[in-house]
Amino acid sequence: MGVSPITSHVLDAARGSPAQGVPITISYAPTSQAATAGQSTVIARGVTNNDGRCPALLEPSYVLKAGVYTVRFDTKTYFALHGEKSFYPFVDVAFEIDQAAPHYHIPLNLAPFSYTTYRGS
Numbered sequence: 001m002g003v004s005p006i007t008s009h010v011l012d013a014a015r016g017s018p019a020q021g022v023p024i025t026i027s028y029a030p031t032s033q034a035a036t037a038g039q040s041t042v043i044a045r046g047v048t049n050n051d052g053r054c055p056a057l058l059e060p061s062y063v064l065k066a067g068v069y070t071v072r073f074d075t076k077t078y079f080a081l082h083g084e085k086s087f088y089p090f091v092d093v094a095f096e097i098d099q100a101a102p103h104y105h106i107p108l109n110l111a112p113f114s115y116t117t118y119r120g121s
Contacts, residue, residue: 002060002061003055003060003103004044004055004056004057004058004059004060004062005058005060005062005063005064005100005102005103005104006026006044006057006058006064006069006071006103006104006105006106007053007054007055007057007103007104007105007106008024008048008053008054008057008071008073008105008106008107008108009051009052009053009105009107009108009120010022010024010048010052010053010073010078010107010108010110011052011107011108011109011110012052012110012111013109013110013111013114014110014111014112017052018048018050018051018052018053019048019052019078019108019110020048020049020050020051020052021047021048021077021078021081022047022048022052022073022074022075022077022078022110023045023046023047023073023074023077023078024044024045024046024047024048024054024057024071024072024073024074025042025044025045025071025072025074026042026043026044026045026057026058026069026070026071026072027040027041027042027043027069027070027072028040028041028043028065028067028068028069028070029041029067029068029070030065030066030067030068031067031068032068032096034068035067035068035070035094040068040070043058043062044057044058045057063100064097064100064101064104065100066097066098066099066100067096067097068094068095068096069094069095069096069097069104070092070093070094071092071093071094071106072090072091072092072093073090073091073092073093073108073110074089074090075088075089075090075091075110075115076088076089076090078110079112084112085112086112086113087112087113088113088115091108091110091115091117093106093108093117095119104119105119105120105121106119106120107120
């Protein structure tokens with residue numbers, strides 16, 4: 001079984017547990033200028049599972065092209081599920097690739113008033 005070329009794992013740092021129910025959208029733009037100008041195309045949508053992962057964002061056969069990818073985490077929806085407000089209504093993690101690798105992992109550590117991310121493996 002193959003894996004999506006872009007994956008994510010969302011952890012709720014305030015609760016110390018995976019963040020289930022975070023809507024995720026992935027967009028693509030061929031250049032950073034196009035991305036900045038809002039000329040991105042949505043290529044995937046999903047919602048994190050009980051482990052805070054969204055394993056099938058893209059088909060395993062999807063071939064990543066050079067360009068800018070933006071992973072948007074809808075944090076407002078997630079915190080509303082828990083009856084909380086969030087300072088950040090969403091978190092966009094944009095990254096640029098010039099040569100596609102077989103896999104990019106974008107983790108998010110989340111709290112109502114902060115977040116961190118890094119390139120995972």
